[in-house]
Amino acid sequence: MDRRTFLAALGTGATAALAGCGTSLADSDYDVEMTANRFRPAEITVSVGETVTWGNPGSRGHSVTAYGGQIPEDADYWASGGLGSESDARARYPQEGHVASGETYSHTFEVAGDHEYFCIPHERGGMVGTVVVEE
Template sequence: MHRRVYLAALGTAVSASLAGCSSAVSGVAGDPCSGEDCHIGMNRTQFLPDVYEISVGDTVVWKNTSEADHTITAYDNGIPDGADFFATGGFEDQESARHAWQGQRGGRLGTRETFEHTFEVPGTYEYFCIPHERAEMNGKIVVSE
């Protein structure tokens, strides 16, 4: 009989312990840049957050907070007229960035590496991760005056 009481108490303690772990994990997964020097983090197939709002002249810092390699690549037709194209690796357009990735993983942002870009033109900027585009890893920066 004492054995059943012990096992029941042990099960309750383990459940309480795991409940605390799951909430801690979900908090980290939701905001990987909390307490970090970045604005947008990444998991395996998502930018976190996937929509980020700023003002003209602000700089956004992305940080690869996952174990996978990623890129940050603007869509050529997804940035406002007159805005600068942006991509990890410093490429001047989407085609060059794709070609570099396919050839030698050009523009690769490794784990814990950062990339930053300053937005000077108001509007919506759409971007994606080349190796995870099929998994719909994309994001938007909304820049207002």
């Protein structure tokens, strides 16, 4: 086998091997995409009783963490991992609350108002969002 044939075969094999490296998460599996350092869309509007699903199709781990003081007063605290407060979510990440590549997190919103949230490891980079819940 000559050098060109070998390199062509090697390249084809590498491409085939890498083809399965992406996640199996489809756009239809989530409402909000977790990109490298953004939630897309950054703001989503839903009705009371609706569920929002965040999906992580990328390679970086994320969290979906409500700002405790920036959700409606009557709303229960929410965060990936099911933790009961922002301070618990921050203290226990990444052991709890980590949304790995190919995973989703969902929350049903029962209280109208603006629900501000962030990603713990990427907050400083501006990975923040808002769920606007309407009656």
